[in-house]
Amino acid sequence: MADAIADALRIDDATLAYDAGPVLAGVTGRVGAGEVVTLIGPNGAGKSTLIKAVLGLVPVVGGAITVLGRTPAAARRDVGYVPQADTLDAQFPVSAAQVVLMGRYRQVGWLRRPGREDRRIAAEALEQVGLADRARSTFGTLSGGQRQRVLLARAIAQRPRLLLLDEPFNGVDLVSQDALLRVLADLRRQGTAVLLSTHDLALAQHVSDHACLLNRRMFGFGPTAQTLTADLLRATYGGQIVLAHH
DSSP states (O other), X not given: OHHHHHXXXXXXXXXXXXXXXXXXXXXXXXXXXXXXXXXXXXXXXXXXXXXXXXXXXXXXXXXXXXXXXXXHHHHGGGEEEEOOGGGSOTTSOOBHHHHHHHHHHHHHOTTSOOOHHHHHHHHHHHHHTTOGGGTTSBGGGSOHHHHHHHHHHHHHHTOOSEEEEESTTTTOOHHHHHHHHHHHHHHXXXXXXXXXXXXXXXXXXXXXXXXXXXXXXXXXXXXXXXXXXXXXXXXXXXXOOOOOOO
């Protein structure tokens, strides 16, 4: 059992389905402490579905997903999640600091008010993403990249052992991209396991130890040098591959 806990995330021949039927089948892989694994594949390939299954929000109808030695639902307290930035209502009248503080509720419980230590942790997380000076700004007045960094700070404030990021670099400016990369490097040093989805192959090569190629099923999982090859990418994308280089 020790080795199951050593892996923050274990996926064993998992098949995921909504009511309409299977969305993703035959996925197997591991994410160890301090490892960054990238999910690569076209839109509709099942990347967000896999992330939601790790959160316990999508049923695993075949095989298994084990998170920190537990079921996804049981482990949720120790898992941070950064959704695509456009999923949070920008009109909601809440400050950046308040959004980040929400990351502490899972630790303190929704009924207890966050205390001084929770506020300190939230302020630290905002500083880590380079937005300490925008703590009082209303979330909706921030740029897309800044909003993404606030959502990352919210996840960091939770002190997760596994962090899930859904397209974190989508439409963010270079300053925000650099801040995100810096934080990922910090988290890796602290032993946090990271699973992220991205379309950016150059970034995937830069940030990750392993890549998982998905398009309704798994086309490859392993070190980026062995998975992000022209042949495997062509197979994953069905021949419609644009190799992006910065």
